[in-house]
Amino acid sequence: MNPVLTAPAEATFLGFPMAVFYFLLPVAGVALFVYIMARRMAPLVRAAPDPRLDHPGERFRLMLKYAVGQYRHPRYLLPGLLHIALFAGFMVLSLRSITLIMTGFVEGYTLPGLGGMTGEIYSVLKDVAATVVLIAAGLAMIRRGVFKPERYDVPAEAGIRDHSWEAVLVLALICTLVTCDMLFEGSLDAALRQAGEHPELVVPGTGRWLFGNLFATASTSTLQAWHLGSFFVHNVVFFFFLNFLPMGKHFHVITSLPNVFLMKLKKGVIKPVRWGVSDDQLDELDSFGVKKFEDFTWKHMLDFYSCVDCGRCADQCPAYAVKRPLAPRFISIKCRDYAFEHYPLRGDIHPSDEPLIGSILSEDEIWSCTTCGACEAECPVFIEYIDKIVDLRRGMVEDGMVPQSLQKPLRALEKRGNPWGKLEKKRLAWSTDKEFAAECQVKVLDKKTSAETLYFVDSITSYDDRMQSIAQCTARILTALGVDFGILGRAEKDSGNEVRRFGEEMLFQELKTQNTEAIAASGVRRIVTADPHAFNTLKNEYPDSLPPVQHISQFLAERVRSGELKFKALDADERIYTYHDPCYLGRHNDVYDDPRRVLDAIAGLRRVDMRESRDRSFCCGGGGLMLFYEPEEEQRMGVLRVEMARKAGASVIVTACPFCLVNIEDAIKVAGLEGKMEAIDLAELVARQMEV
DSSP states (O other): OOTTSOOGGGOEETTEEHHHHHHHHHHHHHHHHHHHHHHHTHHHHTSBOOOOOSSHHHHHHHIIIIIISOTTGGGSHHHHHHHHHHHHHHHHHHHHHHHHHHHTTSTTOOOTTOSHHHHHHHHHHHHHHHHHHHHHHHHHHHIIIIIOOGGGOOOGGGOSOOOHHHHHHHHHHHHHHHHHHHHHHHHHHHHHHHTTOOOSOOOTTSHHHHHHHHTTTOOHHHHHHHHHHHHHHHHHHHHHHHHHGGGSGGGHHHHHHHHHHTOOOSTTOOOOSSTTOOGGGGGGOSOOSOSSGGGSBHHHHHHHHHOOOOOHHHHHOHHHHTTOSOOHHHHHHHHHHHHHHHSOSSSOOOOOOSOSBTTTBOHHHHHTOOOOOHHHHHOTTOOOOHHHHHHHHHHHHHTTOOOHHHHHHHHHHHHHSSTTOOOGGGGGHHHHOHHHHHHOOOEEOSSSOOOSEEEOOOHHHHHOTTTHHHHHHHHHHHHHTTOOEEEOGGGOOOOOHHHHHHTOHHHHHHHHHHHHHHHHHHTOSEEEESOHHHHHHHHHTSOTTSOOEEEHHHHHHHHHHHTOOOBOOOTTOOOEEEEOOOTTTTTTTOOOHHHHHHHHTSTTOEEEOOSSOGGGOOOOSOTTTGGGOOOOOSSOHHHHHHHHHHHTTOSEEEESOHHHHHHHHHHHHHTTOBTTBEEEEHHHHHHHHBOO
16 A cells, blocks of 8 residues: 555554454454354254255356346335345445455455456446445435335334334445445545545546545545544444344345245245155154244245345235235244344243244234235245245144134035035036036046046036136037047045145145046046146146146147137227236246237237236235135225226236136125126136137
8 A cells, every 4th residue: 555644554543553453353253243143043953954955056046146136126126226236336345345354454455366457447346336335325224214115114013123223224334334435545545646646547426536536635644534544434334234234134135145045946836744754754743834933944944034124025915905914024024033032142042832823923914825925926035935824824723723714614625525515426517517518528537438638627616606617618618629638527626725725734635645546547648727726736736747737728828829729809899808817827837928828819809917917916815715714804805906907997807717706706796896897717718709
């Protein structure tokens, strides 16, 4: 460093060499950080297992995209861009921080590779980055502390404290760090100019440039004070900041990258009751699900530490929108606070056997979830909520904590294999209807009757009088296209998608086994279903030995592309159509385009997308046995969804799910929009418009 100013490593304070202090500071700071992290990892060591190191290449790619590339953040544009600016700036300035720490006891230290021209380029880049970070942090501080969007709100009944002060403090610390670096560099630049020397390239408009100009006429003693003082403050604040991060919500600065790397790779599947325990060994377990904190897996505990408290999950959560007692982020925050309390930084660790339900989480909170996945699709650090909620439900079911309205369908599923409790022979009722049977013969597969394709109907389409139309239309379509298909009839049981998400794992295993055996015995080579819930569980949770599974929308899109399926035009139809993405077809299985391709192939059909569409589609409220649940809520989810369609200018809502159709048709009635709006299933529309 140029001798015009005394370097930090050469400075003294009351005769004490500051180089000693600047050496001991990082030693103590890093040692304290290691100690804090070791204490924070204590609950993870006691947690349930969770294998997360498979497919390392894919995991690394996704981490680069979502954690380093901040791919999800711009979905909320302004805060997303501010966060990207802060994160990118941190990545650039991390090298500068290391250099400053080393400079405290090694005069003129330069990181390997940052000498010469490379160092000059980096210097320019870090000056720009520091200025961008300062502006972004300032704006974020104003936004968080003054304007404070509604999604940051913490109602009193949530039982947690507001963390806004913490966010503002961390942003203030960031501003302090970059400002100190600007003062450190700017004071040196001014001193060099006063001595007739030329400092390295400084970009006009940057903070360093600004302070260099402000200090232009300052005395050497003043410049020396600012130079050493800003360096001292920077290094002290840096290690305070480092050790403050694991104390609260900003733990995510440390844990978010590994949390994304360890993300769940396969969508649409619920974690097993316990990793390492096969389905055949479930009877040997002493307990099911999560009852106490240590029953969570270590990855789920890492989720709690990684919660950003940004409120995006709650902002997209349909349960929260209708004022049910559920905000996904509060689950993470309450569990993180529990970990901090029972695994303190000082003193003895004192895990509690107290059940989570009734102490920090409520029954209604956990039963309010529809398992739609909107929270997980929005979370920038890939926190998993559905698996945690299902695990909690497993424990609640085992302990008999089942809502009254869900007890009857559960008993019916156990006894009859369907939540309505209807006789097995009634599964065939839709196919034996006289008018339908006269035009369309549906084979029932058995030892004597075979087919190439199985149409898996599932319970709601088999037993609900209105939804039987979907089954009949699907059969008409398959027949018209010359598909050799059949159904299992009485041998078919409920697919179990809702049963598993309800938390009744043993019943799900029983249903899965019965259906798997029936499908294997049928000898079919392909499975088609018009129910996204059945599609999801057959495709993702049944044995891999099952034939390939398609949703009817995928099947239809293939036929449209091949030219086998053609439609009559919708002549003089002034109505506007919109497509509602079912959660278990869209978010859980990424089927968004196929239904739209089919609709767009119908000449004369005018279609608009709702603002809340594709992976931001708003749940109808029917998932996870919620069709039978009677929650306390201000408004039905379906009514909100109908209003979204109306705002988009649509008068016809097309969906591709019987659960959605039930809820949306009921919502149209509740909203008083009968005659103004209607709902129809994709299979019904195709059956009506296809050229036979």
